[in-house]
Amino acid sequence: MGWSSGTQIFDVFCDALLGDGERKMTKQSALKVIIKALEEGDWDCHQDSQYWDHPLVQKVMRKLHPEWFEEDE
Numbered sequence: 001m002g003w004s005s006g007t008q009i010f011d012v013f014c015d016a017l018l019g020d021g022e023r024k025m026t027k028q029s030a031l032k033v034i035i036k037a038l039e040e041g042d043w044d045c046h047q048d049s050q051y052w053d054h055p056l057v058q059k060v061m062r063k064l065h066p067e068w069f070e071e072d073e
Contacts, residue, residue, distance in 0.1 A: 005041045012037040031060045 016033040017025055025033075035046075051057045062069050 009034070009037040009041055012040075027056060028060055031057060032064065035060060035064060 013030075013034050017030065035043075046052065046061065049057070
């Protein structure tokens with residue numbers, strides 16, 4: 001009934017956000033963590049997100065996957 005790998009993704013994100021030590025996570029670094037965690041779980045429908053065109057999402061995606069945007073340059 002559930003999505004088992006969702007727990008792993010949630011835990012990766014929480015470790016980054018709430019883990020030991022004083023961390024100030026920016027929106028950009030938070031997006032990077034969640035994108036990488038989702039991709040580890042075989043996420044392959046990035047462009048289906050309603051936030052795909054958001055400037056910050058685009059910035060992070062371009063850093064993580066510059067080859068996806070080579071035609072744009």
